[in-house]
Amino acid sequence: MDDNADLTLIRHLADGRFHSGAELGEALGISRAAIWKRVQRLDEWGLAVESVRGKGHRLSRPLDLLDPAALALALDGRASLKFKPVTASTNADALALAAAGQASPVVVTTEFQSAGRGRRGRAWQSPFGANLYVSVLYELAGGFSALGGLSLAAGVAVARALERLAPGLGVGLKWPNDVLVDGAKLGGVLIELAGEMEGGVQVVVGVGLNVAMSDRQAGAIDQSWIDLQRACASPPSRTDLVAAVALELIDMLDRFAVDGFAPFMAPFEALDLCRGRPVTVHAAEGVRPAVARGVGEDGALCVEMDGETRFVHGGEVSLRLQ
Structure with missing residues (x-):
């Protein structure tokens, strides 16, 4: 991709309105056929473009670009x-x-x-x-x-x-x-x-x-x-x-x-969504059910597991929503 040209195209399309191939071609200094090819490549950036004969091209939704x-x-x-x-x-x-x-x-x-x-x-x-x-x-x-x-x-x-x-x-x-x-x-x-x-x-x-x-x-x-x-x-x-x-x-x-x-x-x-809730702890020793009991002074997760209080420093935790 020519990032600069494609970014210029996106800025023209960011309003979500239709823009003709001729208008876009003039803005970028390229042919309508070249505009069509660039429009197709925007999919690589996760952008969906609608193209309608007689109207031109527009993004499926307007973009709020960073300033x-x-x-x-x-x-x-x-x-x-x-x-x-x-x-x-x-x-x-x-x-x-x-x-x-x-x-x-x-x-x-x-x-x-x-x-x-x-x-x-x-x-x-x-x-x-x-x-x-x-x-x-x-x-x-x-x-x-x-x-x-x-x-x-x-x-x-x-x-x-x-x-x-x-x-x-x-x-x-x-x-x-x-x-x-x-x-x-x-x-x-x-x-x-x-x-x-x-x-x-x-x-x-x-x-x-x-x-x-x-x-x-x-x-x-x-x-x-x-x-x-x-x-x-x-x-x-x-x-x-x-x-x-x-x-x-x-x-x-x-x-x-x-x-x-x-x-x-x-x-x-x-803000803790885990505290007091059943959780599944994915740790080095395997997947274990537990109940979350807050966090320690070093940020470790405190859990009640098998009748004991333990601190989890790594791994992952899944909420068991009920």
Whole structure:
């Protein structure tokens, strides 16, 4: 793909109205036949285009494109901004910046990820202009051992941003990194690290949130999901959402750098969807039923299993909804 030309085409189609091949060809300086070929390739970015003889081409739904200038202004000098309309992964980009010695904090965001990642290497569906994909690069002292509970604190920050922009949304958190609304997954957090085991650590906090995703775009998702368009009457703009999430994450990291997880333990417990519920723990020793009993001071999940209290530091937890 010629990304620049295709991005120009998308910007012309973003309003959701029909545009003739002649109009688009003039805007891009190419023939109507070449426009047709480019329209067909937009499917690779998760975009559905309707083409009608005599009317032209339009996107199946309008796009709320990010405004990098407005986003940089909203960050108000708290962090530098790295925006690429199309990338493989914002987390990978942030890790590359860390390796290159980039000063932090840095906010990395995009319209589309070709290789978005969730936990355990799972693919994260990232159609163009549909959702939020943002990563914050931040340096923390104290080594890897000081990072217990960071993903839970990040979940609290995301919940705070959502509550500010969409009051009454009813966000809940599922240990260790899922953001849920009405029992369905709205998004998640992915923490990645670079640095020394005992020294300064470059932390990348990646957040993905579903904003306005079609059933077709979500076809590969194998669990119950929801987006802001379905969850609230007036979804915030994607630019406002990126700014709010990034600033809450930076506030959280500033506090975490001084006090660790402690200030976020009670806020997390107020949003904890697992506490007191039957859960299935997927751990190294296998799949076991348990009851969640909150979290420890290091962010580990406390469970009651086989009559004993245990702390789960890794693996996964599934809610057994009844």
